[in-house]
Amino acid sequence: xxxSKYLFFAGIVRPFINLVMGVSxxxxxxxxxxxxxxxxxxxxxxxxxxxxxxxxxSAKIVHIHPMAAxxxxxxxxxxxxxxxxxxxxxxxxxxxxxQMHQDIFMEAKKxxxxxxxxxxxxxxxxxxxxxxxxxxxxIAHLTQSFPKVPVIPxxxxxxxxxxxxxxxxxxxxxxDVYIGKPxxxxxxxxxxxxxILQGNVKQLQEQFLxxxxxxxx
Numbered sequence: 365x366x367x368s369k370y371l372f373f374a375g376i377v378r379p380f381i382n383l384v385m386g387v388s389x390x391x392x393x394x395x396x397x398x399x400x401x402x403x404x405x406x407x408x409x410x411x412x413x414x415x416x417x418x419x420x421x422s423a424k425i426v427h428i429h430p431m432a433a434x435x436x437x438x439x440x441x442x443x444x445x446x447x448x449x450x451x452x453x454x455x456x457x458x459x460x461x462x463q464m465h466q467d468i469f470m471e472a473k474k475x476x477x478x479x480x481x482x483x484x485x486x487x488x489x490x491x492x493x494x495x496x497x498x499x500x501x502x503i504a505h506l507t508q509s510f511p512k513v514p515v516i517p518x519x520x521x522x523x524x525x526x527x528x529x530x531x532x533x534x535x536x537x538x539x540d541v542y543i544g545k546p547x548x549x550x551x552x553x554x555x556x557x558x559x560i561l562q563g564n565v566k567q568l569q570e571q572f573l574x575x576x577x578x579x580x581x
Contacts, residue, residue, distance in 0.1 A: 366426050372450040374422035381418040384536055385411075390571075391543035395419060399427060400476040400513045401546075404503060406496055406565055407485035408524035413451065415523060415539055416483055429454045429475050430483040454482070469506045476510055486558070496569065499562040504554035514546035517561060519568035540576075542568040 381387060389395075396403075403416055413430045420428060432447065434455035447453045454471045467473070472482055484506075486499035507515055522539035544564050549557060573579060 373425045386538045394543045399479040399481040402482045405518035411523040428481045501558045504558045507549040511549045517544040517564040
C-alpha cells in the first residue's frame with residue numbers, strides 16, 4: 365500500500381472536499397467499488413480529480429489512478445512527488461515522436477490488468493461545464509484492448525467556480541457529480557465510440573440542467 369497517498373487523502377483531501385466544499389452525488393449506485401474500471405468525466409478544474417477520488421474510502425483510494433500529462437504534472441521533482449506519490453497519477457507522454465515509437469497507454473494497461481481504477485478526462489484540457497469540448501479518441505484506443513472493462517461516464521459541475529482555470533484562489537461552492545450507467549467498448553470504430561461516450565456525458569449534463577432550471581434562466 366502507498367502509505368503516503370493513503371495519509372494524504374485520509375488526513376487532508378477527503379476532509380477538505382467533504383467538509384469545506386461539499387459534494388452532491390447523483391447516480392452513486394453506478395460508481396464501481398473495485399476495478400478494473402475507468403471513470404470518464406468532463407474537465408473543469410484541477411479539483412475534478414480530487415473530487416472523484418474522494419468519492420471512495422481512504423482504503424480504496426490507493427487503487428485509483430488519474431491519467432495526466434507528464435510534461436505538465438511531472439516536469440519538476442516537486443511535482444513528481446506530489447502527483448505521482450501523493451495522488452498516484454499515471455503520467456501520459458504527449459510527445460508525438462514518442463507516440464510513434466511506443467504505446468503511451470502501456471502503464472494504464474498494466475494498471476487495468478492489476479484491477480485498478482483509472483480516471484480519464486477525454487477533453488484533454490480544462491474547460492467549462494456549460495459547454496463540453498470534443499472528446500479525444502485516446503480513451504477509445506485504450507478501451508479497445510479491454511472491451512470487458514466498464515467505462516463510467518460522469519458529469520461534474522461546480523469545481524470551475526471553486527477553483528477556476530488559471531486562478532489560485534479557492535472559493536467554496538457545492539459540486540454536483542452525476543454518474544451514469546457503465547458502457548463497454550463495442551465494435552464501432554474508435555471515433556464513433558468516442559462520440560457515443562461523449563453523448564452519455566452530455567446526457568448527464570442535460571439531466572443536471574433539468575434538475576437546476578434556474579441555471580437555464
